[in-house]
Amino acid sequence: MIVVxxxxxxxxxxxxxxxxxxxENKRKFEYIIHRSLDFFEEKVNSNSSKExxxxxxxxxxxxxxxxxYRVFGYITNTNYKLICILNDLTSKNEEVSKxxxxxxxxxxxxxxxxFYITDEPIDSEKFHNGVxxxxxx
Amino acid sequence: xxxxxxxxxxxxxxxxxxVIRTVHSQSKVLDPEETNLRVKIAxxxxxxxxxxxxxxxxxxxxxxxxxQDKENQKEKENGKKKKQENVPQLEFISSKTDIERNIINRxxxxxxxxxxxxxxxxxxxxxxxxxxxxxxxxxxxxIWTALFGKMVKNLRTNHQGKWMFQDxxxxxxRNISFTLSEELQNVxxxxxxxxxxxxQKQTNTTNIIMTESQKQILQSYLYIPCGIxxxxxxxxxxxxxxxxxxxxxxxxxxxxxxxxxx
Numbered sequence: 139m140i141v142v143x144x145x146x147x148x149x150x151x152x153x154x155x156x157x158x159x160x161x162e163n164k165r166k167f168e169y170i171i172h173r174s175l176d177f178f179e180e181k182v183n184s185n186s187s188k189e190x191x192x193x194x195x196x197x198x199x200x201x202x203x204x205x206x207y208r209v210f211g212y213i214t215n216t217n218y219k220l221i222c223i224l225n226d227l228t229s230k231n232e233e234v235s236k237x238x239x240x241x242x243x244x245x246x247x248x249x250x251x252x253f254y255i256t257d258e259p260i261d262s263e264k265f266h267n268g269v270x271x272x273x274x275x
Numbered sequence: 276x277x278x279x280x281x282x283x284x285x286x287x288x289x290x291x292x293x294v295i296r297t298v299h300s301q302s303k304v305l306d307p308e309e310t311n312l313r314v315k316i317a318x319x320x321x322x323x324x325x326x327x328x329x330x331x332x333x334x335x336x337x338x339x340x341x342x343q344d345k346e347n348q349k350e351k352e353n354g355k356k357k358k359q360e361n362v363p364q365l366e367f368i369s370s371k372t373d374i375e376r377n378i379i380n381r382x383x384x385x386x387x388x389x390x391x392x393x394x395x396x397x398x399x400x401x402x403x404x405x406x407x408x409x410x411x412x413x414x415x416x417x418i419w420t421a422l423f424g425k426m427v428k429n430l431r432t433n434h435q436g437k438w439m440f441q442d443x444x445x446x447x448x449r450n451i452s453f454t455l456s457e458e459l460q461n462v463x464x465x466x467x468x469x470x471x472x473x474x475q476k477q478t479n480t481t482n483i484i485m486t487e488s489q490k491q492i493l494q495s496y497l498y499i500p501c502g503i504x505x506x507x508x509x510x511x512x513x514x515x516x517x518x519x520x521x522x523x524x525x526x527x528x529x530x531x532x533x534x535x536x537x
Contacts, residue, residue: 149512182403195402195403196402196403213403214395214398214399215398215399215401215403215404215511216394216395216398216510216511216512217512242399243399246395246396246399249392249395250392250395250396252388256391
């Protein structure tokens with residue numbers, strides 16, 4: 139499972155953190171992330187008649203496939219969106235869901251920093267190192 | 276979790292005491308003859324702090340900062356030791372000056388940030404909220420238990436954007452005390468009525484009826500919890516304004532008015 143990019147988008151749809159393993163394609167990933175925000179809204183505002191378990195979980199699953207990448211989404215109760223772009227075609231939903239949950243944990247640690255001002259990009263070194271560690275495992 | 280809210284209590288009390296002392300010292304810098312109402316509350320301190328207050332009156336503008344640092348340290352020591360306490364008095368301007376408004380704002384923002392962050396942590400393992408009711412219940416149950424150890428007693432709505440959280444025994448103001456004479460006055464009002472006697476037999480809490488001036492001072496301790504509620508709700512996505520009414524001492528009603536964006 140090769141994570142090509144990870145992004146965190148805030149409550150007002152502002153980007154807070156973007157990690158790319160291939161810096162040349164950074165702009166491409168930014169476009170993909172921007173596009174995925176529409177899918178987030180679609181999933182969150184979907185019909186309440188379909189009240190299955192998927193409605194209640196934070197992990198939204200595969201948002202949309204592009205030619206070479208697969209994009210997974212995760213939304214927290216506080217409307218922070220985590221977007222994960224993978225390069226391979228064989229990863230299972232559960233693995234990605236686990237990964238995104240651990241990113242959520244890291245995100246909470248970074249947000250609870252008393253010196254962190256809400257709606258600003260996340261600059262924390264600890265957060266960045268944590269992300270790299272999770273990705274390389 | 277039990278460790279976290281006792282620390283929280285300490286932090287909140289220290290910050291509120293510190294802020295009240297800044298108002299006190301700044302009010303002495305202003306001309307005291309121009310104030311409209313004077314209200315005296317008693318808080319309990321050590322003998323050393325009594326001496327320090329006398330020094331403050333002498334020094335005034337020059338050494339305000341140094342004294343405040345000392346008092347902060349002494350307050351922390353007091354919190355840990357709990358010795359026998361004497362009763363000096365602080366004076367308060369009740370008409371809202373700019374300084375007071377500034378302080379109220381700051382207290383509310385402290386509560387706001389606290390609420391946002393606790394909501395983040397606690398909402399981590401909860402399923403997605405879909406209705407407003409669920410969000411309000413989240414604040415009333417989960418945040419209240421995490422911060423104060425118990426749930427809100429009563430959660431009501433008027434179905435037009437107003438939600439009321441009623442807490443019978445609000446932890447942050449439960450142990451607030453008055454001067455001995457005032458307390459006797461307040462309690463003697465109570466003991467005569469039958470209802471209150473029955474109530475006191477049922478629960479261990481004695482509800483104390485306060486005068487208007489005491490209620491105004493009590494408000495200063497309630498800005499932080501108002502901020503906490505507002506912060507938690509805004510983190511979940513509900514923008515609102517929060518006010519609080521406290522008639523009898525441990526019994527508070529927090530009202531959240533939702534702001535509709537159209």
